Amino acid sequence: MEIVESLEDIPVQNPQAEYFSYPDLTWTKFGSTEHHDEVALIPHSRVVDFIIGECSNPECPTRFHLQRQRKHPPGSLKEYKPDEFLEYRRYWCSFGPENYGEGGGQLPSRKYRLKTRNRAARPQSMRGCTCHFVVKRLYARPSLALLVYKERRHVNEAGFVCHGPLDRDAIGPRAKKVPYICNEIQQQTMSMIYLGIPEESVLEKHIEGIHKYCGSDATVDGLASQYVHKLGMIIKRSTHELDLDDHASIKIWAERNKKSIFSYQESSETDQFMLGIQTEWQLQQFVRFGHCGLVAADSTFGIKRLKYPLCTLLVFDSRRHALPVAWIISRSNLKSDVDKWMKILLKRAQSVEPGFRINAFIIDDAALEIDPIRDTFCCPILFSLWRIRRSWLRNVVKKCDTIEVQRELFKCSGQVVYSIWDGGVDTSKALEKLTLDFSDQTAFMQYFTSTWLPKIGMWLSSMKSLPLASQEACGAIEAYHVKLKVKLF
Incomplete structure (x- = not known):
C-alpha cells in the first residue's frame, strides 16, 4: 500500500449499509515515510454508524467510550493544514486502556479528575485493551470526518487478546470461576430450549461449550446449571414470535x-x-x-x-x-x-x-x-456415503418383509457404494448383481432405479475427475458424518 501525502487524494466513502465497520472501508496510509496512519474519509453524519458497527465486532464485541475531545471554533485559525480538525475525538475500547484484571497493573492515583464521558460500565471490566481510533471533523471541510485507526486489534500491551470469545480468561475479577458465554453458545443453548430438548441434554451441551473457554471446574458447572435453568424459565414465559402472522x-x-x-x-x-x-x-x-x-x-x-x-x-x-x-x-x-x-x-x-x-x-x-x-x-458433485446407506437401509426395512432378504440386500447395496472408492472393484458389475439377485423385490427396486440409479453414473464420473487428495479427504469426512449430525442437531 502506497503512502499518500495529500488529503485531497483520499476518496470519500459512504457505505450503503445502515451500520458499517473497518472491513467495509478502504483504508489509506496517510502521512510521510517516517510517520503514517491508516485513515479513511467518510461523511461526518455517518460517524455514529461507524462506531456502532465497530462495537458489533463478532470476535471482540465491545463499546467505545469517548476518552478525549478537543475543539477549534470556526474562524479561530487564520492558517491551518488540510488535516486540521474542527473537532477532535478519541474513542477507546471500554475494556481499556487500564487493566483491572487478575495480574494487571492498577490505575495510578491522579491528582485531577479526568474529564471524560461514557466510561466503561464497571471499572473491573477494564482489561488493558489498546484498541482505539480518532475521529477528526475537518476544519476546511466540516461535512467530512477523517477516521484514524491507531490500533485495531483488541489486545493488551503484551499483545494477547484481552476480551471477547478468544480470551480464555473471560472478563473481570473471578474470571477463572465465572464462565464466559459467547454469542455462539448462547444461541445454541437457546435454540435447543426452543426445540423442546430436555434440560439435562441442553445443560450437557452448554457445559461442553463453556469448558472450551473456562476449563472443567465444579463452580463453573454449578453456575452453568443455574444459567440454563433461568434461561429456560425466561423462554417459557416469553415468546419468540415477533408478530402473530x-x-x-x-x-x-x-x-x-x-x-x-x-x-x-x-x-x-x-x-x-x-x-x-x-x-x-x-x-x-x-x-x-x-x-x-x-x-x-x-x-x-x-x-x-x-x-x-x-x-x-x-x-x-x-x-x-x-x-x-x-x-x-x-x-x-x-x-x-x-x-x-x-x-x-x-x-x-x-x-x-x-x-x-x-x-x-x-x-x-x-x-x-x-x-x-x-x-x-x-x-x-459427490454424494454422502453415510446418507445414502441410511436412506437405503430405511427403504430396505420398509419395502422388504423378511429379515434374511433385508440383510442380504443391504449387504449387496453396500458393495455398490464402496466399489466407487475401491479402484479394484467394477461398479457396473456390482449394480448388475444387485438388480439380478433381487429382481423379485419390486417395491425396493422400483425406488432404487428411479431415484438413485440415474445419479450413480454422474457420481462415478465425478469421482474419476476428482484429485486423489480430495478423494482421501472425502473418505475421512464420511467417517465423521455421524459425529457431525450429533454436534449440529
Whole structure:
C-alpha cells in the first residue's frame, strides 16, 4: 500500500449499509515515510454508524467510550493544514486502556479528575485493551470526518487478546470461576430450549461449550446449571414470535438482521419463500476453509417435521471438524431458486477472495438439483456415503418383509457404494448383481432405479475427475458424518 501525502487524494466513502465497520472501508496510509496512519474519509453524519458497527465486532464485541475531545471554533485559525480538525475525538475500547484484571497493573492515583464521558460500565471490566481510533471533523471541510485507526486489534500491551470469545480468561475479577458465554453458545443453548430438548441434554451441551473457554471446574458447572435453568424459565414465559402472522414476523426479523442475511425472497404467487443466513464470521470461514476445499450440503433436516426445511452448508477445518457457514430455509428445490442463492453465495465469497473456488460439493439428497451446483461452482458433485446407506437401509426395512432378504440386500447395496472408492472393484458389475439377485423385490427396486440409479453414473464420473487428495479427504469426512449430525442437531 502506497503512502499518500495529500488529503485531497483520499476518496470519500459512504457505505450503503445502515451500520458499517473497518472491513467495509478502504483504508489509506496517510502521512510521510517516517510517520503514517491508516485513515479513511467518510461523511461526518455517518460517524455514529461507524462506531456502532465497530462495537458489533463478532470476535471482540465491545463499546467505545469517548476518552478525549478537543475543539477549534470556526474562524479561530487564520492558517491551518488540510488535516486540521474542527473537532477532535478519541474513542477507546471500554475494556481499556487500564487493566483491572487478575495480574494487571492498577490505575495510578491522579491528582485531577479526568474529564471524560461514557466510561466503561464497571471499572473491573477494564482489561488493558489498546484498541482505539480518532475521529477528526475537518476544519476546511466540516461535512467530512477523517477516521484514524491507531490500533485495531483488541489486545493488551503484551499483545494477547484481552476480551471477547478468544480470551480464555473471560472478563473481570473471578474470571477463572465465572464462565464466559459467547454469542455462539448462547444461541445454541437457546435454540435447543426452543426445540423442546430436555434440560439435562441442553445443560450437557452448554457445559461442553463453556469448558472450551473456562476449563472443567465444579463452580463453573454449578453456575452453568443455574444459567440454563433461568434461561429456560425466561423462554417459557416469553415468546419468540415477533408478530402473530408468521410472514410478518419473518419480515420484522429480516429487517432487524440485515447484516446476517445474504438472500431473502418473500412468498408470492410466482416466487417461493427463501431465506439465506450467513454471518460475517461464517463468510470468513467459508472463504478460509472452502477455498480449494470441500463444501457439503446437509439438506435433509426437517423435511418431514418442518414446513420449511433447513439446508446447512458446511466446510471442514484442518482437523476435519464441520463448520456451518450458511443456512438456507426454503421448501423450494426448483433449479431457478437454488441457482439464485448459490450465485449470491459465490459472489460474496469472491468479493473477499477473488479467486475463490471449491474442489468438490457433497450432497446428501438425490432430490437436490445438481445443475445449479455444477453451473455455479464448476466442480465435481459427490454424494454422502453415510446418507445414502441410511436412506437405503430405511427403504430396505420398509419395502422388504423378511429379515434374511433385508440383510442380504443391504449387504449387496453396500458393495455398490464402496466399489466407487475401491479402484479394484467394477461398479457396473456390482449394480448388475444387485438388480439380478433381487429382481423379485419390486417395491425396493422400483425406488432404487428411479431415484438413485440415474445419479450413480454422474457420481462415478465425478469421482474419476476428482484429485486423489480430495478423494482421501472425502473418505475421512464420511467417517465423521455421524459425529457431525450429533454436534449440529
